[in-house]
Amino acid sequence: MLHPPHSEESLEEFPHPWWVLHVDGAVNNGGAGAGIVLVSPEGHHLMSAIHFKFYATNNDAEYEALINGLKIALEMGVRNLIARSDSEMVVNQVNGGFQARGPRTELYLRCTQCLIGMFKEVRLECVLREKNSNADALEKMGSQQEAVLLGSIPIEIQEIPSILEVEIMRVDEALKET
Numbered sequence: 001m002l003h004p005p006h007s008e009e010s011l012e013e014f015p016h017p018w019w020v021l022h023v024d025g026a027v028n029n030g031g032a033g034a035g036i037v038l039v040s041p042e043g044h045h046l047m048s049a050i051h052f053k054f055y056a057t058n059n060d061a062e063y064e065a066l067i068n069g070l071k072i073a074l075e076m077g078v079r080n081l082i083a084r085s086d087s088e089m090v091v092n093q094v095n096g097g098f099q100a101r102g103p104r105t106e107l108y109l110r111c112t113q114c115l116i117g118m119f120k121e122v123r124l125e126c127v128l129r130e131k132n133s134n135a136d137a138l139e140k141m142g143s144q145q146e147a148v149l150l151g152s153i154p155i156e157i158q159e160i161p162s163i164l165e166v167e168i169m170r171v172d173e174a175l176k177e178t
Contacts, residue, residue, distance in 0.1 A: 015080075016079035016080045016120055017040075017041035017080065018041060018080045018081070018082055019038060019039060019040055019041060019073060019076075019078045019080065019081050019082070020038075020039040020081075020082045020083075020084065021036070021037070021038050021039075021069045021070070021072075021073055021081055021082070021083040021084065022035075022036070022037040022038075022039070022069075022084050022085075022127075023035070023036050023037075023062075023065035023066050023068075023069040023083065023084070023085050024062070024065055024085065024086060024087075025056075025058075025060075025061030025062040025063070025064050025065030025066075025087075026058055026061050026062075027056055027057065027058050027061050031051060031052065031053075032051075032052040032054075032055075032056040032060070032061045032064075033049065033050055033051045033052060033061065033155075034048075034049070034050040034052070034061060034064050034065035034068055034069075035047075035048070035049055035050075035065065036048040036049075036050070036065060036068055036069040036072060038069065038072055038073055038076065038078075046072065046076070048068070048069075048072060048156060049155045049156065050064070050065075050068055050155070050156045050157075050158050051155050051156070051157050051158070052064060052158050052161075053157055053158065053159050054158075054159065054160055054161055056161070059087070059089060059090065059105065059108075060104070060108065060161065062085060062087035062089075062090045063090055063105075063108035063109075063111075063112060063162075064108075064158070064161065064162055065085070066083065066085060066090060066094075066112055067108070067111055067112055067115060067162045068158075068162070069083065070083070070112070070115040070116065070119075070122075071115065073119075074115065074118055074119070078119065079119060079120040079121075080119070080120055080121045080122075081119055081121070081122045081123070082122075082123045082125065083122060083123070083124045083125070084124075084125050084126075084127045084131070085124070085125075085126060085127070086126065086127055086128065086129045086131075087126070088126050091124050091125065091126040092126070093105070093109050094109065094112055094113065094116070094124050095124055104163065107163040108162075108163055111162055111163050
């Protein structure tokens with residue numbers, strides 16, 4: 001049976017598929033890094049390991065992992081996302097259960113919320129480290145000082161924190177208001 005072509009309005013009636021994002025960030029003796037695994041509704045995995053070439057606390061690395069994962073999902077055109085992190089603090093801050101303490105954490109929180117606002121829907125969940133093992137393995141590779149290949153997964157190098165973009169946007173907004 002043939003169906004008539006759908007208008008743009010009727011396409012919006014169909015639910016967008018849900019993607020799943022696993023993120024992990026950490027600091028260790030080798031440096032700081034992030035691991036990201038984006039899983040499509042069909043089960044395809046897009047993986048990324050990132051090494052940070054800037055000072056980061058463990059919480060900074062967790063936020064960087066989430067921010068970079070959200071950016072990848074946006075680049076892939078994802079509309080509905082279930083994001084999973086093993087950082088209870090980051091998940092609770094983003095979900096409104098904990099307050100952000102300190103200006104740096106506040107900037108990371110705002111940057112994350114801004115990215116989340118670009119999706120149709122995002123559910124951020126805290127998971128046990130064992131349920132986040134692929135992202136954890138990628139994070140361990142990303143935190144090493146030597147940028148090597150993990151199979152066919154290149155380790156990306158991030159020179160500056162993501163929150164600098166937020167600071168620049170705030171300065172630009174302040175200049176526009178005057």
